[in-house]
Amino acid sequence: MQASSSATVQLPLGGTAEVNGMTIQPIRIVEDSRCRPTVQCVWAGRLVVLVALDGQQRSFELGKAQQTRVGWMTLTGGPPLTPGGVLPPVPPLLTFTVTR
Numbered sequence: 001m002q003a004s005s006s007a008t009v010q011l012p013l014g015g016t017a018e019v020n021g022m023t024i025q026p027i028r029i030v031e032d033s034r035c036r037p038t039v040q041c042v043w044a045g046r047l048v049v050l051v052a053l054d055g056q057q058r059s060f061e062l063g064k065a066q067q068t069r070v071g072w073m074t075l076t077g078g079p080p081l082t083p084g085g086v087l088p089p090v091p092p093l094l095t096f097t098v099t100r
Contacts, residue, residue, distance in 0.1 A: 005100050006098060006100070007098050008076070008095060008098075009095070009096050010093045010094070010095050011025070011093065011094055011096070012026075012094075013026050014091075019070065019096075020098060021070060022054055022068060022069060023053070024051060024098075026049050027049075027057065028049070029050075029078075029079075030048040030049060030059060031048040032045075032048075032078070034047055034078075037081055046061055047061065047075070048060070048061050048062075062075050063075070065099075070098060070100065071098050071099050072098070072099045073096060073097070073099075074096065074099075075094065076095045076097045077093075077094065078092070079093065080092075
């Protein structure tokens with residue numbers, strides 16, 4: 001049995017990182033329907049990000065792992081939620097975890 005290892009990276013939209021020989025580049029936020037801090041919601045909502053993996057585009061939903069050529073990759077964090085739903089002036093960071 002082989003031990004699993006994981007790597008976590010934080011990237012702004014358009015930023016790139018290489019993890020286990022695979023290039024990760026978040027392109028844009030496709031959907032951010034997460035419940036805002038000052039609102040009472042029936043549904044928690046979703047965060048979906050379009051990501052280029054070695055140039056091939058795929059959508060990643062917060063918390064849902066997907067198989068890649070180097071292991072499982074999960075979008076594990078997104079930009080902070082603000083009451084008005086407006087992104088902060090600094091580029092939002094997205095967190096990805098790749099597990100082998």
